[in-house]
Amino acid sequence: MTTTIVTTDRLTKRYGDHVAVDDVSLTVRPGEVYGFLGPNGAGKTTTLRMLLGLIRPSGGTATVLGHPPGAPAAVAEVGALIEGPGFYPYLSGRDNLRVMARYRRLGDETVDTALTRVDLHDRGDDAFSTYSLGMKQRLGVACALLGDPELLILDEPTNGLDPAGMADMRALIVALAGQGQSVMLSSHMLSEVEEICDRVGVISGGRLIAESTVSDIRGASTLYVRAEPADVALAVAMQVGGDDAARVLDDNGVRIELDAGSAPQVVRALVQAGADVYEVRTSERSLEEVFFEITAESIAGTTQGVSR
Known part of the structure; x- marks a missing residue:
């Protein structure tokens, strides 16, 4: 197994004047689940297509399992699902996978194994045209699993799945990584x-x-404090943590950029200031909060660069 599964260096793709992917440098390591996160239209699928050799980059370089994207040695050890799965509608799920397995010179036993792993074994003989959107998505993942590849590249793998199906897909991805496969999704x-x-x-x-x-x-992690009056709580938080370390949240609670060990000091200061303390706990920013913060900073930086 290679020490680096995927590496890109300033990978770029332009379509005329439009830059779809701009100087992307990333690394995927062995046995990890790497999340490629961004809004629709951010360049995720275009990047994945370049890694698979489906489109050529306009600039930069990439290696997949130590080989150029699309090289036979890389393709043999990569399973992929990009955008929606495409299968023959009149064939069963099992027969569709058999077609793909024979293209790859794999035995039919790999088909049954893949169907079982995505919980489609009992519906394998049904025509693909009768599958729900979620079942079609799972069959696409099953196709990617044929041959037990070293790397899985999955584009929006939970698309179309209900909550239970999403949970099952997440569990499957974690299990695959636990067995040594690398997943880039x-x-x-x-x-x-x-x-x-x-x-x-x-x-x-x-x-x-x-x-x-x-x-x-x-x-x-930071401290979350709910106390009244809120303006007194904010003043104390700024006094203890600094002017830039505290901010008011929607429910009039205050988040302070201090570790949990500062809680006694904060509570004492609040009581001494005459505030009524209702709640003090350790709080962690969600990935959603961070995502909107860093994307907003990126957009602001780009705008400033254009204005100059």
Whole structure:
């Protein structure tokens, strides 16, 4: 197994004057679930297509399992689902997978294994045209699993699934990584990435604006304080943590950028100031909060650059 599964260096794709992917440099490591997070149109699918050799980059380089994208040695060890799955509607799910398995010179036993892993074994003999959107998506993932590839590249793998199906798909992805497979998945769903990914690359407007573990991107835990009067609580929080370390939340609570060990000091200061303290707890920023913060900063920076 290679030490680096996917590496890109300033990968770029232009369509005329439009830059779909702009100088993206990222790394996917062995055995991890890498979440490629961004809104629709951010450049996620275009990046994945370049990694699979389906389209050529306009600039920059990439390697997949130590080979150029699309090289036979890389293709043999990569399973992929990009956008929607495409199968013969009149064939059963099982027969569709058999067609794909024979293209790859794999035995029929790999088909049954893949169907079982995505919980479609009992519906494998039904025509693909009768499948629900969620079942079609799972069959696409089953196709990607044929041959037990070293790397899975999945574009919005939970698209069309109901809540139970989404939970099952997440569990499957985590299990695959636990068995040593690497998974690179794109998603616009923050909760999905937060639950199952080891590391995250955040893309906006074609640019990679952050790449780290989920915990590092979210930052350290902070104190959440609910006390009245709210203006007194905010004044105390700013006194203890500094002017830039505290802010009022929607429910009149105050978040302070201090660790949990500062809670006694904050409570004493609140009581001495005459505030009534109703709640003090450790609070963690959600990935959703961080995502909107860093994308807003990226957009603001781009706007300033244009104005200059």
